Amino acid sequence: MDGILALAADNLLSPIILFFALGLLAAFARSDLSIPEAIAKGMSIYLLFAIGFKGGVSVADHGIDAKLILSLLAGVVLSFAIPLIAFAMLRVMTRLDVTDAAAVAAHYGSISIVTFVAATSVIGSAGLTSEGYMVAVAAVMEAPAILSALWLIARYGKAGAGMEDGLMREILLNGSIVLLVGSFLIGWITGAEGMAMVSPLIVAPFQGVLCLFLLDMGLVAGRGLREARSVLTPGVFLFGVVMPPIGASLGLGAALLLGLSTGGTVLFMTLAASASYIAVPAAMRVALPEANPSVYLTLSLGVTFPFNLTLGIPLYLAVASAVTGG
Amino acid sequence: MQTHKAKRVEITIEAVMETRLTNALIKAGVTGFTILPVLGGSGRSGQWSREGQVSRAGGMVCVVCIIRPDRLDGLLDAAFAVVERHIGVVTVTDCEVLRAERF
Numbered sequence: 001m002d003g004i005l006a007l008a009a010d011n012l013l014s015p016i017i018l019f020f021a022l023g024l025l026a027a028f029a030r031s032d033l034s035i036p037e038a039i040a041k042g043m044s045i046y047l048l049f050a051i052g053f054k055g056g057v058s059v060a061d062h063g064i065d066a067k068l069i070l071s072l073l074a075g076v077v078l079s080f081a082i083p084l085i086a087f088a089m090l091r092v093m094t095r096l097d098v099t100d101a102a103a104v105a106a107h108y109g110s111i112s113i114v115t116f117v118a119a120t121s122v123i124g125s126a127g128l129t130s131e132g133y134m135v136a137v138a139a140v141m142e143a144p145a146i147l148s149a150l151w152l153i154a155r156y157g158k159a160g161a162g163m164e165d166g167l168m169r170e171i172l173l174n175g176s177i178v179l180l181v182g183s184f185l186i187g188w189i190t191g192a193e194g195m196a197m198v199s200p201l202i203v204a205p206f207q208g209v210l211c212l213f214l215l216d217m218g219l220v221a222g223r224g225l226r227e228a229r230s231v232l233t234p235g236v237f238l239f240g241v242v243m244p245p246i247g248a249s250l251g252l253g254a255a256l257l258l259g260l261s262t263g264g265t266v267l268f269m270t271l272a273a274s275a276s277y278i279a280v281p282a283a284m285r286v287a288l289p290e291a292n293p294s295v296y297l298t299l300s301l302g303v304t305f306p307f308n309l310t311l312g313i314p315l316y317l318a319v320a321s322a323v324t325g326g
Numbered sequence: 327m328q329t330h331k332a333k334r335v336e337i338t339i340e341a342v343m344e345t346r347l348t349n350a351l352i353k354a355g356v357t358g359f360t361i362l363p364v365l366g367g368s369g370r371s372g373q374w375s376r377e378g379q380v381s382r383a384g385g386m387v388c389v390v391c392i393i394r395p396d397r398l399d400g401l402l403d404a405a406f407a408v409v410e411r412h413i414g415v416v417t418v419t420d421c422e423v424l425r426a427e428r429f
Contacts, residue, residue, distance in 0.1 A: 037376070223375075227374075282342050285340055285342045285343075285412075286342050286343065286346075289340075289411045289412045289413070290411065
């Protein structure tokens with residue numbers, strides 16, 4: 001327990017968390033601090049490029065094995081399954097109707113790539129390494145949850161929701177996935193030689209850019225929370241902090257079955273614990289426009305994202321270290 | 327200066343629906359439109375601002391079409407099929423244009 005608390009304390013005092021907290025506080029205080037939209041987008045492109053490329057280089061270094069394929073499969077299965085659990089919990093814990101509950105559930109089956117990036121930074125600081133292909137696992141976990149949510153609506157809700165023509169193509173080819181997977185493949189193909197060429201851009205500045213990006217995320221999360229407090233009933237809020245550890249437990253089980261390293265286990269737990277706030281909200285606006293965006297955006301961005309960033313990741317790191325002996 | 331009567335249709339809709347709407351308009355024969363970013367606003371779904379949107383899911387765009395009055399119904403039918411279930415506003419106003427052959 002002391003180890004977990006020490007890890008949490010270390011994490012809370014890291015620059016990335018303190019910048020996120022600064023953003024939150026600035027938003028709560030109604031400061032006019034803002035990161036220009038184009039710069040925020042540029043930083044997210046940089047982070048996806050860097051994390052994808054590093055993952056690819058790591059796979060080039062260590063080679064591929066059956067674990068890679070099984071990890072991808074496990075990621076897909078988890079992404080399909082987590083929304084079913086989340087939906088059942090939401091129906092018990094909250095008064096959300098079927099549409100809102102299914103939309104929220106889809107967010108929890110999908111992943112937050114920023115939380116994943118923060119987790120890679122934390123395990124790096126802890127001196128751990130992970131399987132490079134976890135980046136690819138992150139990419140395959142984006143979309144299946146959306147199908148689960150649409151199935152839930154078809155099964156329990158009213159007719160009318162469905163997969164529109166072109167929606168699946170938009171989800172699978174959204175810019176984040178293309179860049180992440182593309183950078184991963186380029187890193188894999190070019191290996192250490194490629195890394196030597198681009199490392200001045202993607203290694204040294206990474207933490208600084210992540211700090212600025214999380215400052216922006218803090219501002220966005222804080223403003224979202226300020227404007228949508230009314231939707232955060234105690235049950236909804238509780239779901240936002242209870243669901244991540246449940247997802248993380250499923251991720252832990254999968255990682256142990258796969259025999260992943262301690263770092264890889266932390267990342268799998270983080271992926272299963274995180275909730276999407278980029279790809280899934282856009283898909284939900286198209287497929288389930290009746291669902292209230294204030295509920296799912298506030299929960300995933302305003303509650304679960306800060307929870308994972310501050311308490312979740314150190315908790316997952318401590319549990320993974322204890323279980324795997326890392 | 328000679329002016330001609332026309333209709334100005336302004337459709338404010340979620341950014342994620344932009345391509346679906348413009349595709350529907352083109353399919354209905356409306357090939358001229360202008361897309362404008364929307365900075366923020368307030369409506370039945372609450373107040374929102376473009377600042378601080380983490381994805382396109384929360385943003386809005388405004389599609390402006392200026393057409394001949396006899397083409398209005400076709401445009402509205404096409405637009406309605408797309409915007410029916412979504413957040414947004416459709417307005418029609420009378421306007422006058424120079425060079426009627428362009429519309």
